[in-house]
Amino acid sequence: MKKHEGLNCDDCVEHLYTYLDGELTGETESDVRVHIEGCGDCFGHFEFERTFLRFLEARAKAQCAPEPLRRRIFKEVLLDNGSEAE
Amino acid sequence: MTITVDEQRRAFEQEALPHLDTLYRVALRLTSDPSRAEDLVQDAMLKALRSWEQYQPGTNLRAWLLTILRNTFINDYRREKARGPTVDLADAETFRLFDEVGDRDPEGRFFDQIVDDEVLRAIDQLPEEFRETLVLSDVEGLPYQEISTITKVPVGTVKSRLFRARRALQSKLYDYAVEMGYIKKNPE
Numbered sequence: 001m002k003k004h005e006g007l008n009c010d011d012c013v014e015h016l017y018t019y020l021d022g023e024l025t026g027e028t029e030s031d032v033r034v035h036i037e038g039c040g041d042c043f044g045h046f047e048f049e050r051t052f053l054r055f056l057e058a059r060a061k062a063q064c065a066p067e068p069l070r071r072r073i074f075k076e077v078l079l080d081n082g083s084e085a086e
Numbered sequence: 087m088t089i090t091v092d093e094q095r096r097a098f099e100q101e102a103l104p105h106l107d108t109l110y111r112v113a114l115r116l117t118s119d120p121s122r123a124e125d126l127v128q129d130a131m132l133k134a135l136r137s138w139e140q141y142q143p144g145t146n147l148r149a150w151l152l153t154i155l156r157n158t159f160i161n162d163y164r165r166e167k168a169r170g171p172t173v174d175l176a177d178a179e180t181f182r183l184f185d186e187v188g189d190r191d192p193e194g195r196f197f198d199q200i201v202d203d204e205v206l207r208a209i210d211q212l213p214e215e216f217r218e219t220l221v222l223s224d225v226e227g228l229p230y231q232e233i234s235t236i237t238k239v240p241v242g243t244v245k246s247r248l249f250r251a252r253r254a255l256q257s258k259l260y261d262y263a264v265e266m267g268y269i270k271k272n273p274e
C-alpha cells in the first residue's frame with residue numbers, strides 16, 4: 001500500500017530545475033507534474049523559469065564556428081595529419 | 087582489422103565535424119577570446135583525430151570530444167589571473183528573479199530587450215566551473231550525466247553548480263535590466 005500525499009509548494013519548487021531539465025523520473029516527476037497542473041502559483045513560477053532558460057539558450061547559442069576555422073580544420077587537421085611532426 | 091588513414095579521416099569528418107559549433111561555443115566561453123578559442127578547437131580536433139582509434143563507435147562522441155577540448159584547455163590554455171572580475175556567487179545564491187519580477191512581468195517579457203552580448207558577458211563573469219557547467223547544460227543541452235562525465239564531478243555537484251550559476255546569472259541580468267531601464271527596481 002502506498003501512501004500518496006502529493007507535494008506542497010516548497011517541495012515542488014525544490015524540484016523546479018531538475019524537472020525543467022527533464023531529469024526527474026518516476027513518482028517524483030509525476031508528483032511535480034500533478035502539483036503544477038493544479039497550482040497556479042507554481043505553474044506561473046515554472047513557466048517563468050522555463051522562459052528564462054529558453055531566453056538564455058537563444059542568446060548564447062547564436063554563435064557558430066566561423067568559416068575560417070572550418071577551413072583551418074579541413075586543411076590543417078584533416079589534410080595534414082599524416083605528418084606527426086609538430 | 088585495420089582501417090586505413092583515409093577511412094579514419096572520412097569517419098572523423100562525418101562524425102566529429104558536426105560537433106564543431108558546440109566545440110567552438112564551449113571554447114569561446116572557456117577562453118573568452120575568439121582567436122584563442124579557434125586555436126583551442128583546432129588543437130583539440132587534431133588530438134581527437136590522432137587518438138580516433140581510442141574512440142569506441144556507438145559511445146557518446148560529443149562527450150568524448152568535449153572531454154578532449156576541456157583537457158586541452160586545462161593543460162595548454164588556462165590562464166589563471168587573466169580573466170576579469172567574477173561575480174560573487176554567495177551573494178547571488180539567495181536571489182530569485184521570479185520573486186523580483188514575477189508579479190510585474192510574469193512572462194519575462196523584459197528578457198526580449200537583453201541582447202546576446204550582454205548575456206554572454208554575464209556568463210563570462212561566472213567562475214570557471216560554474217560557467218562551464220551552465221554552458222554545457224543551458225546552451226548545449228547536455229544531460230547531467232554527460233556533464234558529470236566531462237567535468238569529472240558527481241551528478242549532485244553538476245546540479246548544485248547549475249542551480250547557483252542560474253541564480254547568479256539571473257541576479258546579474260536583473261541588475262543590468264534595471265540599469266538600462268528595461269524594468270523598474272522592485273520597491274521594497
Ligand SMILES: [Zn+2]
Nearest residue numbers: 008009039042
Ligand atoms: Zn504550488
